[in-house]
Amino acid sequence: MLAKTYGSAVQGVDATIITVEVSEGQGQNLFIVGLPDGAVKESAHRVESAIKQAGYFFPRTKVVVNLAPADIRKEGSAYDLPIALGIIHASGQANLAPLEEYVIMGELALDGALRPIKGVLPIAIEARRKNFKGFILPVENTAEASIVNNLDVIGVKNIQEAINFLKGTLAIAPTVTDTRDIFFNSQNDYDADFSHVQGQENIKRALEIAAAGGHNAIMIGPPGAGKTMLAKRLPSILPPLTLHEALETTKIHSVAGKLGSKTGLISTRPYRSPHHTISDAALVGGGSNPQPGEISLAHNGVLFLDELPEFKKTALEVMRQPLEERKVSISRARWAVEFPSNFMLIASMNPCPCGYYNHPDKDCSCAPGTVQKYLNKISGPLLDRIDLHVEVTPVNFEQLSSNRKSESSAEIRERVIKARGIQTERFKAYPEIHSNAMMPSQMVKEICQLEPVGILLLKKAMERLQLSARAYDRILRVSRTIADLAGTPEIRTEHLAEAIQYRSLDRENWAG
Structure with a gap:
């Protein structure tokens, strides 16, 4: 008999859905194919012990587990749960028909308990994108997965709960999180001020x-x-x-x-x-x-x-x-x-x-x-x-x-937000630029125009303080930010003078 369920592999910060196919037939031994690493191969021993602890038997026939697509390397222990559930369904010990509606991930302990896994959020995002009904995973990871809306996040403590849920004999309410409420109520939770x-x-x-x-x-x-x-x-x-x-x-x-x-x-x-x-x-x-x-x-x-x-x-x-x-x-x-x-x-x-x-x-x-x-x-x-x-x-x-x-951080932050707002308006035609520090050199010349007095001040500063050439653009960028904090459209002499003092290490005589 053939059983099919779904897991996921994380590459970078994005996830890919992995099809876990389990076939049970004549022969002996368990074979896991589809480019598994050592941790996936070792799952055979964890899965066998967990299945026995749940009151089921591990087939003594030939069991082939295929992790598709086969050209993506599968790493980690989080495939234990989908493999175990697939084996139970494929061997006819329990009818777990809803398997194909869920993405299932979790590491099994020898007693059948589930341990938390990594990369839950990108997996949940990909599961919703692929229109899965839900995501079955260790209960410790439900807070993270429930950030994603329109996805039933089912937290289970052990393999027995997962089996009973899929059989329909145990009702588990999906974990629901009001993401926006949590987000907006904890934006200012900093310990240091x-x-x-x-x-x-x-x-x-x-x-x-x-x-x-x-x-x-x-x-x-x-x-x-x-x-x-x-x-x-x-x-x-x-x-x-x-x-x-x-x-x-x-x-x-x-x-x-x-x-x-x-x-x-x-x-x-x-x-x-x-x-x-x-x-x-x-x-x-x-x-x-x-x-x-x-x-x-x-x-x-x-x-x-x-x-x-x-x-x-x-x-x-x-x-x-x-x-x-x-x-x-x-x-x-x-x-x-x-x-x-x-x-x-x-x-x-x-x-x-x-x-x-x-x-x-x-x-x-x-x-x-x-x-x-x-x-x-x-x-x-x-x-x-x-x-x-x-x-x-x-x-x-x-x-x-x-x-x-x-002065408190909240008071300083108000001025910072106001200055950032000015920069957002300035760079609205350049989606890749969000702040003055990100300005390329050619843009610095256009945006950071100086008055004649300012040009003279900068020239004298570079000569007298023996500032290096690389300090030029940096001074202009910083002076533009200081002007934004002051709310003035032009860079004034006092803004430039303050920016110049922040180039200590560029002075040729700084270290004596």
């Missing part, structure tokens, strides 16, 4: 500019100056995610297995802060079965690289293309996948190995030339993609002990 930060007003201003224009930034300062604390609060002043951005971000975290059982939809900007020992593949994505890296997990949010010079040079260099193209392409011999990676890069670093170069109170103990050598660990092309260089100084006792209330 700028109102908790005393002092550092100039750094808050720089991060506000970065958020308003989508600019990458680097903070340079001694240990304990508050660089990490300030970076953690940046997502709280970025514009709220749109529902489309939230779904896109959730898909990536779903594929990577980073969503908890209680989290259905990511509604706040992600913040990722990998350790400097991270490998190239973990940062950018990759592996034999390509998984999204940290830069994709930070999609639509913030990637914070603490102590930037301590990261491996190869890891930093592979980030250059994703920073420009805002996506990661991972190619293999037979196929290629893409992961989106539209993130804001915020980095921090000590000014020197000892950390006290240019410190107002402590002396630097580094040897001559060490500061420049330390800075040279960051390549010019990567530094070229960072718009704001911000020098951070320690907060003094008076500021720390002050009772003056600091």
Whole structure:
């Protein structure tokens, strides 16, 4: 007898429906074909044990399981449940006629219990697109799958519940989630707020500019100056995610297995802060079965690289293309996948190995030339993609002990949203450009026109401060953002002057 059900394979952040065909006939042994990996082949032992625990027998005849299309590699343990149900139906032990109406996924334990799986959201989206009635999966994954409307999400705890549901002897109500209600009620659920930060007003201003224009930034300062604390609060002043951005971000975290059982939809900007020992593949994505890296997990949010010079040079260099193209392409011999990676890069670093170069109170103990050598660990092309260089100084006792209330993230965010609105109107004819930081060089010349006084100021700044040529476009982009925050259509001299001060590392004499 032949049984047919459906599962799914995830490639990149998209899913493909897999037909699971089970044939039972004369002969011996279980054969799984259709390009399965080791985990799929090992399912034979898990399936046999789970079927026996459910009170059924494993056929001692020849059973062939075909996973079609056969040219797509099937990976992972999530095919256990559809294979087990197909075997029970094909061997005539139970009439599970509705099998073909559902996409079914789940990893079986030896006692028949179901374990949660990865990539549920893209599978649910594809199941709805292919007009399946529902999706049967482990109960821990139902919150994530129920984000998708017009699809019956049936959560089961073990194989016995799945069998009884398909036989019609057990009624399981589909999990229903009001996606929009959850999304709009949790958009502002950030733990960190700028109102908790005393002092550092100039750094808050720089991060506000970065958020308003989508600019990458680097903070340079001694240990304990508050660089990490300030970076953690940046997502709280970025514009709220749109529902489309939230779904896109959730898909990536779903594929990577980073969503908890209680989290259905990511509604706040992600913040990722990998350790400097991270490998190239973990940062950018990759592996034999390509998984999204940290830069994709930070999609639509913030990637914070603490102590930037301590990261491996190869890891930093592979980030250059994703920073420009805002996506990661991972190619293999037979196929290629893409992961989106539209993130804001915020980095921090000590000014020197000892950390006290240019410190107002402590002396630097580094040897001559060490500061420049330390800075040279960051390549010019990567530094070229960072718009704001911000020098951070320690907060003094008076500021720390002050009772003056600091500005909250909500107040700063209002100004950021207003500035982003101006940019949305400016770039409405260019769907691939969303912020000032994304402007190509030719557009910078058209949009960032300077007054004669401004041109003279910029010329003098580049000569006196010995700014490098790459600083020119960056200064114009940042000054345009500052003007947007001020609500003025033209770039004024004060906007340009403020932008110039955010190019510390471009000064030829910065490291002495």
